[in-house]
Amino acid sequence: MGDARQLAAACRQLSSLAVLEPAERDRLRQLGAAGHQRMLALPEEQRYEAIALALDGARLYRWLQDTSPEEPDWVAVFEEQFCRYGALWIKDQGRSDPHLAAQALPLIDRLLQFHPAQHDWIHATRQQLVQAAAPIPLGFFAPPPAPAPFPWPEPLHTYRLGHRLVSNAVVLPIGAIADGEWFSDCLQYLPAGWPEAPWIQQLAGYQLQRDGDSLSLRPLPDPEPAPLRLEGTWCVLNDIVGHRNLGHFFHDTLPQLAAIRRLSSELGPLNLLACRERFANLAHLRRLLWPGAVQFRDELPASFSVERLVLQPVACNGGSGFHPHHQRTWTFAIEDYRDGVDLLRRDLHQPTPPFALQDHWIYFSRNLAAPTEVPHGRDFSNHAELLEQLSNHGVLILDPGHFDIRALHGLISRARGFLGIHGAGLANALLAPDGTPVIEIRPHGGAWLMLELAGRSAGLDWQVLNCAADPAVPGRSVLPIQDLLERLR
Secondary structure, X not given: OHHHHHXXXXXXXXXXXXXXXXXXHHHHHHHHHHHHHHHHHOOHHHHHHHHHXXXXXXXXXXXXXXXXXXXXXXXXXXXXXXXXXXXXXXXXXXXXXXXHHHHHHHHHHHHHHHOHHHHHHHHHHXXXXXXXXXXXXXXXXXXXXXXXXXXXXXXXXXXXXXXXXXXXXXXXXXXXXXXXXXXXXXXXXXXXXXXXXXXXXXXXOEEEEEEOOEEEEEEOOOOOOOOOEEEEEEEEOOOOOOOOOOHHHHHHHHHHHHHHHHHHHHHOOEEEEEOOOOOHHHHHHHHHHXXXXXXXXXXXXXXXXXXXXXXXXXXXXXXXXXXXOOOOOEEEOHHHHHHHHHHHHHHOOOOOOOHHHOOOEEEEOOOOOOOOOOOOOOOEOOHHHHHHHHHHOOOEEEOHHHOOHHHHHHHHOOOOEEEEEOOHHHHHHHHOOOOOEEEEEEOOOOOOXXXXXXXXXXXXXXXXXXXXXXXXXXXXXXXXXXXXXXXXX
16 A cells, blocks of 8 residues: 555656656656556455556656656556556446546547557547546546545545546536445535526536436526626635534535645636635634635626636535445545644644643533534433533533634643534534544434544544433433543543
8 A cells, every 4th residue: 555655645746846866766667666566466356546556657657758758668668557457447447437437538548659550449448438437427526445544434435636627617526426326416415506506607607407317518608798707717615604613614615625725736826706604713714724815706796707617516515525325435535634624723823721721621512502402313311410510520611603713722722632412513623633532422323423534534532422312202312421521530
């Protein structure tokens, strides 16, 4: 696995490299050769890892030859094998993975340069790949999976958010669907009315529509001259703007903004088109993650156009992960998520709290005014007793949604640990330093894994405390208060 990571890291740096010393060029050649050896040695059940090696190896060896006419002959031989194996493996895997099929097209085109006499079979293979890589494909650009960075009870695929040209738009696959047969198109995720919304048609130049169980594009007639033309490259941000606590921001908006920040180095200067946040904390975090230009949609007239668009059409669990329950396979933009978390940890203003409030356990309450922590399945028979016991044990009880995030982070960065009931309030703990213990209290029943995945990916010591069902009141849970207090000692 080390070969794959080193090869991928080297490929990410190619665009920033200038003239290389001979020793560094040789290091890159040997890194590619090690990837070639591992690619051929991997068993069939690790085909996705072999494909990733083929894609990176082909890119690296092509770059070496493009930047120097004096590369050894064997570099071209290895590049041809990266292209051939990668294209054929992707053809087999890519029928249900359009994003993967699209990545094979440069490989197959390069093969035609190596083997012009084998024109027919290469073109036949290319046609199959083109058909698999539909403009708005089934499965919505599910990324090639990579091994999980830590043990996880279910299949976990990790990736970085990328972009792809579609007509006159660049589409960021925010939210990946691992199985094209389940939720087979991204219309499932668009907020009500978005596919037909005039502003999205005006921006993208097409309308998304259902075509069986997938998506198709319906071209629009040439628009009337717009009274306002937005120059430059624009990015439409999928906003979670109305939740006072930060769970949805961390799950969705944070990885998107981190990816946009990174991709701006490839796409050039970006202008963000966003909804105006209802709460100051969300606006402050957005400014930290994206210091560039922002235009709010409520400030624009009904008719306008853009020079170039970066479109993000997925809204639900859009940035961090997606869980198709019947297959129980997760995808997670872990590196973009970590980039965003690390940036916020570094740049948030951290006023020093009073000495008495340092090194405390902090309990994040969803709503102190609701003694049972309702709604959404978080109904407890003994929540009031929990608050009393925590207070008696010196735990600081906070409703984080009512604090300025900068002042709150002053407490978060110096706390001994955190506890709270599964929900958006506990997401504030994601700003704590690596290794900080977090105890997540889970109600009886339900699917609660997403917050743990985010916390563990943020480097926290995430612990889970499960509740039993209340035998006397259907639908309620009983908090294991003594077990919880034991963990605080």
